[in-house]
Amino acid sequence: MASVLEFDDVTFTRDGTAILDSVDWRVDASDRWVVLGPNGAGKTTLLQLAASMLHSSSGSVTVLDERVGSSDLAELRPRIGFASTAMARRIPGDERVLDVVMTAAHSVAGRWNETYEEVDERRAHRVLREWRLDRFAERRFGSLSDGEQKRVQIARSIMTDPELLLLDEPAASLDLGAREELLQLLGAYASSDESPAMIMVTHHVEEIPTGFSHALLLAEGSVSASGPIDEVVTAEHLSATFGLELTVHRDGDRFSARAA
Numbered sequence: 001m002a003s004v005l006e007f008d009d010v011t012f013t014r015d016g017t018a019i020l021d022s023v024d025w026r027v028d029a030s031d032r033w034v035v036l037g038p039n040g041a042g043k044t045t046l047l048q049l050a051a052s053m054l055h056s057s058s059g060s061v062t063v064l065d066e067r068v069g070s071s072d073l074a075e076l077r078p079r080i081g082f083a084s085t086a087m088a089r090r091i092p093g094d095e096r097v098l099d100v101v102m103t104a105a106h107s108v109a110g111r112w113n114e115t116y117e118e119v120d121e122r123r124a125h126r127v128l129r130e131w132r133l134d135r136f137a138e139r140r141f142g143s144l145s146d147g148e149q150k151r152v153q154i155a156r157s158i159m160t161d162p163e164l165l166l167l168d169e170p171a172a173s174l175d176l177g178a179r180e181e182l183l184q185l186l187g188a189y190a191s192s193d194e195s196p197a198m199i200m201v202t203h204h205v206e207e208i209p210t211g212f213s214h215a216l217l218l219a220e221g222s223v224s225a226s227g228p229i230d231e232v233v234t235a236e237h238l239s240a241t242f243g244l245e246l247t248v249h250r251d252g253d254r255f256s257a258r259a260a
């Protein structure tokens, strides 16, 4: 099976401190991974390395058959979709929602004087429809609720038809209804054979959508467990990763956890 991402003994240091330490990881094209771990464990750093936004201090990162550091990142980046709150902050609040999605075709966050083709506009409308956002196409991004903005960020990240989709805490700060609506959409997307490989960072097992196949647990920069989701999202592994005795329940494809 084709791998879309390979970490080989990857270490990432800042100011002499290892933020990620000796990480080995392989993601295949049909995989949907969730990355879990406590605050400061290194989850966002891991995602930024996968997005080729950061370079490892040692070891190698290979994304979509391109070794990061020795290939043309300008060609690689449009093949990777990335949605995060940090990226959303770069979107001007007065930008039209249709343009927020469409500008992904040029990898810019605000429409200026780039030329868009009819095919770009048609695709942006289609993606908005798929994420139940069509009625917001003409609205200003800053006027949407948090939940609607999160869906626009994801719509933008898949506008270029990426081969790898990275989502950093897509359900953070959403109310129960908005979270469940987003998880339904993400679950349907993850369950489709047409969808790209996905990696989603989250703090909560309750936010794992259906259709996710694998999990990687990080603690203090090291992988504490990794593999098929039902072998990894367990009381034993989560307790060790979060340093707290936890019980874990599974209801169908959804998880919940609480202190034992």
Ligand SMILES: Nc1ncnc2c1ncn2[C@@H]1O[C@H](COP(=O)(O)OP(=O)(O)OP(=O)(O)O)[C@@H](O)[C@H]1O
Pocket (backbone or CB within 6 Å): 014, 019, 037, 038, 039, 040, 041, 042, 043, 044, 045, 046
């Ligand atoms: N620019 C930076 N300079 C120094 N340290 C940094 C920098 N960015 C991140 N760190 C540190 O690296 C560690 C991992 O950060 P990272 O954001 O990857 O963790 P995380 O697991 O995503 O955390 P959270 O769940 O709180 O978002 C943290 O201790 C953080 O303080």
